[in-house]
Amino acid sequence: MAAEVRHHQLVVVGGGLAGLRAAIEARAAGIDVAVLSQVHPARSHSGAAQGGINAALANHPDGHDDSPQRHAFDTVKGSDYLADQDAVIQMTADAPGVIFEMDHWGCPFSRFDDGRIAQRPFGGAGYPRTCYGADKTGHYLLHCLVERAYERRVTMYIEVFVTDLIVIDGVCRGVVAYDMLRGGFQAFTADAVIMATGGAGRVYSNSTNAIISTGGGAAIAYRAGVPLKDMEFIQFHPTGLRTTNILMSEGARGEGGYLINGLGERFMERYAPKAMELAPRDITSRSIQTEILEGRGIDGKEYVYLDLRHLGAHKILERLPGIRDLSIHFEGVDPIEAPVPVVPSQHYTMGGIDTDVDGRTRMPGFYAAGECGCVSVHGANRLGGNSLLETIVFGRRSGAAAAEELLGRESEAVGADAVAAAARRTLADVEARVSTLAARGVAGDDPYAVRVEMKAAMKEHFGVFREAVQMRAGLEKLRTLKARCAAVGLRHSGGVFNLDMMRTLELEGMLDVALAVAAGALRREESRGSHARTDFPKRDDERWLKHTLAYLDGAEPRLEDKPVALGAFEPQERTY
Amino acid sequence: MPEARFRIKRHDPERDASGAARYDEFVVPYESSLTVLEGLFSIQEHQDPSLAFRYCCRAAVCGSCAMYINGRYRLACQTNIARLAEGAITVQPLPHMTVVRDLVCDMTEFFAKYEYIKPWLIRTSGTPERELPQSPEDRRKLDMPVDCILCGACYSSCPSVWAEGNYLGPAALLKAYRFEVDSRDEGGGERMPAWENERGIYRCHTITNCVEACPKRLNPTEGIQWLKRAAVRRRFLGKKK
Numbered sequence: 101m102a103a104e105v106r107h108h109q110l111v112v113v114g115g116g117l118a119g120l121r122a123a124i125e126a127r128a129a130g131i132d133v134a135v136l137s138q139v140h141p142a143r144s145h146s147g148a149a150q151g152g153i154n155a156a157l158a159n160h161p162d163g164h165d166d167s168p169q170r171h172a173f174d175t176v177k178g179s180d181y182l183a184d185q186d187a188v189i190q191m192t193a194d195a196p197g198v199i200f201e202m203d204h205w206g207c208p209f210s211r212f213d214d215g216r217i218a219q220r221p222f223g224g225a226g227y228p229r230t231c232y233g234a235d236k237t238g239h240y241l242l243h244c245l246v247e248r249a250y251e252r253r254v255t256m257y258i259e260v261f262v263t264d265l266i267v268i269d270g271v272c273r274g275v276v277a278y279d280m281l282r283g284g285f286q287a288f289t290a291d292a293v294i295m296a297t298g299g300a301g302r303v304y305s306n307s308t309n310a311i312i313s314t315g316g317g318a319a320i321a322y323r324a325g326v327p328l329k330d331m332e333f334i335q336f337h338p339t340g341l342r343t344t345n346i347l348m349s350e351g352a353r354g355e356g357g358y359l360i361n362g363l364g365e366r367f368m369e370r371y372a373p374k375a376m377e378l379a380p381r382d383i384t385s386r387s388i389q390t391e392i393l394e395g396r397g398i399d400g401k402e403y404v405y406l407d408l409r410h411l412g413a414h415k416i417l418e419r420l421p422g423i424r425d426l427s428i429h430f431e432g433v434d435p436i437e438a439p440v441p442v443v444p445s446q447h448y449t450m451g452g453i454d455t456d457v458d459g460r461t462r463m464p465g466f467y468a469a470g471e472c473g474c475v476s477v478h479g480a481n482r483l484g485g486n487s488l489l490e491t492i493v494f495g496r497r498s499g500a501a502a503a504e505e506l507l508g509r510e511s512e513a514v515g516a517d518a519v520a521a522a523a524r525r526t527l528a529d530v531e532a533r534v535s536t537l538a539a540r541g542v543a544g545d546d547p548y549a550v551r552v553e554m555k556a557a558m559k560e561h562f563g564v565f566r567e568a569v570q571m572r573a574g575l576e577k578l579r580t581l582k583a584r585c586a587a588v589g590l591r592h593s594g595g596v597f598n599l600d601m602m603r604t605l606e607l608e609g610m611l612d613v614a615l616a617v618a619a620g621a622l623r624r625e626e627s628r629g630s631h632a633r634t635d636f637p638k639r640d641d642e643r644w645l646k647h648t649l650a651y652l653d654g655a656e657p658r659l660e661d662k663p664v665a666l667g668a669f670e671p672q673e674r675t676y
Numbered sequence: 677m678p679e680a681r682f683r684i685k686r687h688d689p690e691r692d693a694s695g696a697a698r699y700d701e702f703v704v705p706y707e708s709s710l711t712v713l714e715g716l717f718s719i720q721e722h723q724d725p726s727l728a729f730r731y732c733c734r735a736a737v738c739g740s741c742a743m744y745i746n747g748r749y750r751l752a753c754q755t756n757i758a759r760l761a762e763g764a765i766t767v768q769p770l771p772h773m774t775v776v777r778d779l780v781c782d783m784t785e786f787f788a789k790y791e792y793i794k795p796w797l798i799r800t801s802g803t804p805e806r807e808l809p810q811s812p813e814d815r816r817k818l819d820m821p822v823d824c825i826l827c828g829a830c831y832s833s834c835p836s837v838w839a840e841g842n843y844l845g846p847a848a849l850l851k852a853y854r855f856e857v858d859s860r861d862e863g864g865g866e867r868m869p870a871w872e873n874e875r876g877i878y879r880c881h882t883i884t885n886c887v888e889a890c891p892k893r894l895n896p897t898e899g900i901q902w903l904k905r906a907a908v909r910r911r912f913l914g915k916k917k
Contacts, residue, residue: 139730140783142826143738157806203807206797206858208818215809233822239737240822251796281776310733343709346735426735429754548721591725595690597777600725 105523108134108255109506111275111290113262113317115141117238117488118470118495119296120245122459123254125499131506133499134255136262136277136288138312142246145298145310146491149238150349150422152220152230153492154485155195159212160219163227168192170226175486176669178224178380179479180629180639182330182647184665187475190457191486194493199231202492207244209233210419220354220419222484224380224676230485235349235422241488260286261602262316263530265293265324265466268522272324272466276526278605283596285530287523291509292465292502295321295453296495299471303614304446305555308340308347317472319609321453322616326463327649329474329662331451331613332620333630335482336564338384340445341431342403348423348442350484352408352435353377355419359388360405360439361396367404375676382481382630383676385444389564398441405439444564448487450478450630451620454649454662459498469498476647479664480629537590537604544589547604550611554581558614562621567634571622578618582611582655616650619657624648641671677705680757682715684727685768687775697775700724701764712752712767713741716779728778739825742832742891743779744768749829749889770832785841786828789848793870797855798863814859821854821899823892830886830896836879843879844871846886846896852876853899856906856917864906864916872907880904 112123115137126133135141156166171192176183203209203217210218210233222230233240249256259280266274266289274289300315301307322328338359339348353359359377361367371387372379379387392402408416413436416424420435427433427440452474459467470491477490537544561574585608592600626640627633647662682702692698702719704710713734720727730740734753741752745767746760757765773781830846831837837845852871855861871877877900886896909915 139732139738139740140787140826143732143740145733145738148733148735148737200805200807203860204797204799204803206855206860208815208822208858209807211810211812211815213812215811217807234819236737236823239825243822247796250791251794281782310735310738311731344734422737429736429756595688595726595777597728597780598726599720599728 105287105289105520107289108132109291110134110294110502111136111288112294112296113275114144114296114298114470114472115139115256116144116146116296116298116470117242117245117491119294120249121492121495122294122296122469122499122502124245124248124252125496126503127252127254129500129503129507131503134257134288135249136257136260136275138259138261140258141249141256142243144242145313146488147239147242148310148347149488150235150347151222151351151354152232152237152485153199153241153488154222154225154229154483155199155231155489156192156227156229157196157199157217157219157231159216160228163219163229166227166229168195171195171229173669174225175477175483176479177674178481178483180481180674181641181645181671182476182479182628182664184476185668186665187457188477189668191477191489191493195489198492198496202241202244205244205248207233208240220351221378222354223350223375223378223384224483225485230354232351234418235351235420238488241492257288262320263605264526265320266519266522266526267324267463268518271464273519273522276523276530278602280597283594285527287527289519289523291506292467294459294467294469294498294502295472296468296470297472299449300610300613301446301449303554303610303617304558306340306345306559307446308337308345309447314606314610315449315472315613316606316609317468318452319612321461321466321468322612322650322652323609324463325651326461326466327454327651328616329451329454329647329649330476330620331449331616331650332624332648333450333480334446334562334617335381335448335450335630336385336444337447338381338388338444339406339442340447341427342441342443344430345443345445346426346430347447348406348427348440349420350381352406352420352423355415356411358407358410359384360407361391362398362400363396367391367396372676379676380481380483381447382632385564386632388444403441403443406442407439408435409437409439448482450474450476450480450482457494457497458501459494460501467498467502469494480631534590534601534605537588538593540587540589542589542591545584545587547585547588547607550581550584550588551607554578554611554614557581558617562618565632565634566621568622571618575618575622578611578615582615585611612652616657619659620648620650623659645671677707680704680706680710680715681764682719683764683766684719684778686778688726689777710757712743712745712750712755712757712765715757715765716752716767728780730780736891737825739827742770742827742829744771749833749891751827751891754891770828772832772838773828781828783828786831786847789844790826790851793844793848793852794863794867795851795855797858797861798866800862808860810859817857818854820894821850821857823894824850824854825892827891829889829891833885833889835883835885836881840879842875844876846880846900849877849880849903850894850896850899853903856903864910868907868910871903877903877907
């Protein structure tokens, strides 16, 4: 396939909220920026976010004395003190400004009677500070940024599937991608790259995430030598639909919804007597899982009820119309008339590519923002409403930082021999990988069987509760699967929109990410935030108040420590 | 184990140079329930790895998987086969669109028309330090059009698009309505020329196929009619909105 090289000063991989916000910022600074996305940006997984985005606007009558400092405290406490406090303070300070900017750009936030942006209570927050647009906040924010990207004439390559970084002497100089609509691989050289590809939820079988949330960007960086941070911290959302794990927003509980067990009890009073259903997600998911394990699920089965009936049809139709539709279509239950069967479901990857507050990684020229990165502002447990905020705050900051780095520097054109040669090498490398896979054909192992077993292993061995023996068994399964992955074959070669090739290529990265989660989880001998070990039930600040860094060393992760930035808030016991 | 029978319209641009399409049949076993999208994945994984279709959220919010299923516009992810009539499930790409491969259509023109109507909030009088105030009543006017997921079903269903390829179509005009009706928007003067012309609102003959096709139950025709009234108000009564 004839390969061509395209050059831009800045390439942003991923067209969700973080990627678009980064691109818009760089464009405004006069940078030639291109967004590369596997799907049209309006289809990105950011659009599935429901409940809202946090900012201390102090619009809510009960929140008139809210402040970025209080938002920072709630976030750090919610993180079980693993978040970097300087990063959190930066994010909460930037929050009101970026929300007003989204409003000025047309985001249709819901409104209070006085015309100001409406805010609702959310889990783990001391004040009602979650700004929302009904229960479709992600969809509204995403379309708003897509619209702005069109207005700013940001170059977009739509339906290109990035597989590799182009690296010269340890400096990132572009990416290589499969052109889904035209077929073949293509190099996109650049003076800097921002990775913004989202989370890795789909390494689990029980994820709320979009099917494309496979951790691709993190895996590509990891393979190129950039460390991943805190991968063992996986968020389980308390309320995924029972049969599909589709998200039922935390906004449902923010508006007053109850969690009910098989005995008809509001069981959260046993676990978080003050916060009740609005305890943070890690605590609420553990509470539900405990009810299920102790036989108090509905009919003794593996689910509980999210009961909204007492809110009444009017409130449900006005504030929660989206989750009502999802519940009707995907679970066959109308929340106005019946309680909704829910189960804790993998939801968010707290860990990711290790970055500073401007998205910089350890590789010069390479930035990351959004869920594929880890600043870290979520630490061991993310608060609801902080992920949308992270995408916009750190998308903007990484776009600005990359622009500042590139401004005034002459863009090295395609002709720059070293870059062109490196691009050719990287292209040849991925084409050789594909040829090897294609040569095995049906004689190779079945990539879809490996995928299914990996997802099941992650759910079974690295779920809400974890324990050493069970995790070791899981790690062994993953190692076996990694070995099998090295022998899989392509069933379909070449052409356009080759799903077989894309899904097979992404499998290895998914396994690398899964192994980083597993290794980090087994090593961390404490319980902190989402990482709950039955064999080490207490948080251990003496030994473990530190980040995990995973480097890919051969086939296995090599783990190191990194200190946590403290200083503003003294670690204390977390009660709600 | 129950089984579902799929009949899928295929097109491979490299092999079928003539543009001829064929139908392939697949039998998909399933456990308790099955959506059309899950059926397509099962076929791609176990029977025909070359099958091409778009996917992303599998929760009816991203707009990737609009298709023509048993003679109706639907999102594959939102279509549980239990709700379809018995017999084979016929899956076709969006009709009247150029096919890239199998169930994947070329959306280039669709998004070019979206871009053409200037789908972004325009301010001419600047912005305050905080939010632009908007009453809940004004905000409610946005409820319908902001739910559009740009899936293309309405565009594919519109006879005016079939007849006149230049027509902007229901999705782009619904987006124009979404901004024109927004109390914060001041772009009427700049945006109106894009939709108030023979490519735009006057080409809508209120056939309302778009209303029937929309998987989010939106009403593009209502938006277009509002634009027609706004055009009269602005042209003949000198109103701004």
